Amino acid sequence: MDAINNLFPNLSAALDSLLRRFLPGTVVDIVMMLVSIVTILLLLPVVFLIMTYLERKIVARIQDRWGPNRAGPWGILQPFADMIKMFTKEDIVPAKADKIIHFLAPVIVAALPFIAFTVIPFGRGMIGRDLNIGILFIVAVTSPAAIGILMAGWGSNNKYSLLGGMRAVAQLVSYEVPMGLSILVIVMLAGSLSMQKIVEAQSGPGNLGIGWFIFAIPVGPIAFFTYFFSAVAETNRAPFDIPEGESEIVAGYHTEYTGMKFGLFQMGEYVSVFGQSCIVTTLFFGGWQGPLLPPYVWFFLKAFAVVFVFMWLRGTLPRLRVDELMGFAWKFMVPLSLANIFLTGILIRLVQIIS
Amino acid sequence: MDIPLLVFLALAVVTVIGALGTVLMRNIVHSALFLIVSFVGVAGIYVLLEADFLFAIQILIYVGAVATLILFGVMLTRGVRGEQPQLNNQFLPAAIMAILLFVVVLVPVILNSIWPSSTQPAPTATTALLGQELMGTYALPFEVAGVLLLIALVGAIIVAREH
Numbered sequence: 371m372d373a374i375n376n377l378f379p380n381l382s383a384a385l386d387s388l389l390r391r392f393l394p395g396t397v398v399d400i401v402m403m404l405v406s407i408v409t410i411l412l413l414l415p416v417v418f419l420i421m422t423y424l425e426r427k428i429v430a431r432i433q434d435r436w437g438p439n440r441a442g443p444w445g446i447l448q449p450f451a452d453m454i455k456m457f458t459k460e461d462i463v464p465a466k467a468d469k470i471i472h473f474l475a476p477v478i479v480a481a482l483p484f485i486a487f488t489v490i491p492f493g494r495g496m497i498g499r500d501l502n503i504g505i506l507f508i509v510a511v512t513s514p515a516a517i518g519i520l521m522a523g524w525g526s527n528n529k530y531s532l533l534g535g536m537r538a539v540a541q542l543v544s545y546e547v548p549m550g551l552s553i554l555v556i557v558m559l560a561g562s563l564s565m566q567k568i569v570e571a572q573s574g575p576g577n578l579g580i581g582w583f584i585f586a587i588p589v590g591p592i593a594f595f596t597y598f599f600s601a602v603a604e605t606n607r608a609p610f611d612i613p614e615g616e617s618e619i620v621a622g623y624h625t626e627y628t629g630m631k632f633g634l635f636q637m638g639e640y641v642s643v644f645g646q647s648c649i650v651t652t653l654f655f656g657g658w659q660g661p662l663l664p665p666y667v668w669f670f671l672k673a674f675a676v677v678f679v680f681m682w683l684r685g686t687l688p689r690l691r692v693d694e695l696m697g698f699a700w701k702f703m704v705p706l707s708l709a710n711i712f713l714t715g716i717l718i719r720l721v722q723i724i725s
Numbered sequence: 726m727d728i729p730l731l732v733f734l735a736l737a738v739v740t741v742i743g744a745l746g747t748v749l750m751r752n753i754v755h756s757a758l759f760l761i762v763s764f765v766g767v768a769g770i771y772v773l774l775e776a777d778f779l780f781a782i783q784i785l786i787y788v789g790a791v792a793t794l795i796l797f798g799v800m801l802t803r804g805v806r807g808e809q810p811q812l813n814n815q816f817l818p819a820a821i822m823a824i825l826l827f828v829v830v831l832v833p834v835i836l837n838s839i840w841p842s843s844t845q846p847a848p849t850a851t852t853a854l855l856g857q858e859l860m861g862t863y864a865l866p867f868e869v870a871g872v873l874l875l876i877a878l879v880g881a882i883i884v885a886r887e888h
Contacts, residue, residue, distance in 0.1 A: 471758070502850055503777045510781040513789030517761060520796050524754060532800065539797050543790070563852055 375664045379495035382406075406498050410487045418640045419449035424674075425640075425681050432685035459629035464527055467626065471525030476627060476634035478518030483642035485511040489565050490648045493658045493666035497566060504565040505553055508649060509546075512604075512642065516542040519623050522635075526626035534622020537612050537692065541603055544696060545610075548703035549600035555593040555707070555714045556583055556653045569657035582656040589714045594654045596707045598679075601646040603699070605639060607680055609687035612695060647676035732773055740766030753799055761792045775847035778855055 373380070385405065389398045423438070423446065430437025438445030463472055486508045488498040501507050516539045523535020557563055560571035560583075574581020583590045603610040624635045651657060651672040658665035660672075690698070743763025750756040764787040771780040848854055859867045 468754075471754075501777060503781050503852060506778070506781045506785075506852075510784040510789065513785055514761075514793075516789070516793045517758075517796065520793065520800065521758070524796075524800050536797070536801065539793060543793065546789070 376494065377664070378493060378666065410498060411484065414484060414487065414641050414644070415637070417644050418637050419453070421640045421644060421677060422452060422636070423449050424677070425684075428678065428681045429685045432682070453633075456630050456633035461629045461631060462626075464626050466527045468525040468527065471521045472626070473631075475518050475522035475525055476624075476631045476638070478521065479515055479638040480634040480641070481638075482512055482515045482518065483638055483645050486642075486645045487648070490645070491565050491569055491652060491657055492648075492669050493664070496658075496666060500564055500566045502564055504563050505557065505568065505649070505653070506563050508645075509550060509553065512645070513542075513546060515638070515642070518638075522627070523623040526623070528626050531623050531625050534625070538606060538623060541606070541610065541612065541695060541699075544699040545600045545603040545703070548596050548699060548707045549604060551704070551707035551711060552593040552597035552600065553653070555589055555710055558711070558714050558718060559583055559586055559589070565652055565657075569652060569659065572656040573659060574656075578661060582654060584654040589710055589717065590654065592706065592710045594650075596703050596710070597653065598650060600699075600703065601650065602680065602683060603695070605642045605646055605680075607639070607643065608684040609690050610695060611684075611689060612692055643680050644673065644677060647673045647680065650676050729773060733770065736766050736769040736773065739763075739769070754796065757792065757796045757799055760795070761788055764788050764792060776851060778851045 382402070382405070386398060386402055389401060393401070426448065427437045427445075438448035441447035441451045463469060489501050489504045489507050491497040491500075519538040519542070520535045523531045523533075523538070526532075556568065560568040562568060562571070572581045572583055584594050624632055627635060648669075651669060655672045655676075657672075658669040660668035663671070740763050743759050743761070743766055746759030747756050747763060750759060764783065768780050768783040768788070771777075771783055
């Protein structure tokens with residue numbers, strides 16, 4: 371049981387000691403670093419493929435359709451067919467586009483969500499690097515995605531693209547505020563920014579999930595609500611997908627992208643949805659902790675459950691209007707999360723006084 | 726040649742190229758993007774100095790917020806490939822005067838300052854220390870800065886509303 375629970379840390383330690391026999395220490399450190407980087411870099415595109423299939427199947431189910439069912443049994447080869455299509459399509463760059471910016475934009479949008487996975491604990495001891503600033507690091511490195519979107523919108527030299535880029539940035543900047551404020555509640559409860567310590571702070575009695583921050587009544591559920599809806603908005607997903615609103619501004623900032631450049635935007639979106647699911651799992655659902663099953667299995671189960679909620683929302687809710695969206699962020703989410711921080715502070719102090 | 730020095734040189738080159746690009750580009754959007762390169766270079770130098778919290782804040786505030794707002798403002802006011810700004814103007818003598826004044830102030834400060842350096846290892850948990858300092862020793866300047874920003878925010882709204 372213990373061998374299965376610690377499978378990946380043990381594998382890593384075994385590889386480390388094996389390499390140390392015939393390589394100097396610094397080289398081994400660099401190799402081990404590369405191993406964890408490559409693992410994460412290979413894992414995420416696979417997750418992306420699985421998620422595109424899941425999304426199509428789940429949304430189809432909600433809309434009473436079959437979804438993809440031609441490529442392979444139950445259509446499970448559909449992501450590969452999509453991938454071949456993306457790679458072989460003609461790459462069109464608009465004649466009057468700013469070539470360099472048009473090229474760089476999808477690269478930035480697709481690359482940034484990957485960086486966040488450096489500090490995500492997939493299991494006990496399965497973390498790229500347990501930084502002291504953990505969750506702050508994630509918030510910081512994912513925030514420049516807005517620049518990539520603006521570059522796409524402006525570089526395409528198309529008014530719909532620019533409008534989409536503008537909408538995206540207004541939305542991202544607004545929802546970053548309640549998002550950061552809800553993270554603050556969790557940081558106050560855990561007493562640390564480190565992702566590993568946030569997970570450990572949620573162990574609770576019997577490892578049955580009583581200690582999870584979602585159950586830290588009353589502040590936990592409120593923080594979860596504000597964080598989750600900010601996360602949906604941050605990833606530009608329905609019902610907050612006005613930056614791409616097909617019916618109004620023909621897909622917004624990625625109107626002028628074809629082939630794999632468009633694929634990169636898709637990958638950026640799905641990887642950041644998965645990233646946000648992982649963060650929600652870590653902050654509110656006790657990360658990799660859980661009874662019976664190995665930690666990494668629990669982590670992916672929880673993360674994909676959150677991914678499912680993302681898709682469920684997309685399948686069932688209509689798109690918001692721009693003014694509704696901004697009003698929701700500034701007039702409802704921000705005051706609510708500020709009040710929540712205030713309440714958390716008072717409660718923590720009260721508990722300190724009592725005990 | 727040690728590795729930190731090489732990393733510092735690489736980051737310094739990135740920062741300086743970003744800064745030069747900001748002033749030399751003819752397209753104002755390109756200037757703003759080079760400014761971001763410069764900000765990222767400075768963030769890298771913070772990592773090199775083991776100031777992890779400052780790194781995150783540099784990226785979050787300067788790249789994620791300031792640069793984004795600059796780009797947003799530029800794109801909102803100039804539109805898609807709008808007219809380019811007038812790059813030549815009559816203010817050359819005034820500009821030279823301003824630069825000279827800046828040099829006169831800055832060079833003596835740089836030359837006369839004692840640059841203290843500590844041989845102690847950097848603290849590992851910087852965030853908690855910074856928080857205690859800001860809420861304890863420097864509580865007043867911290868709060869004053871907050872109020873100042875709030876005033877600026879309210880002022881900006883009033884100025885924007887008049888038009």
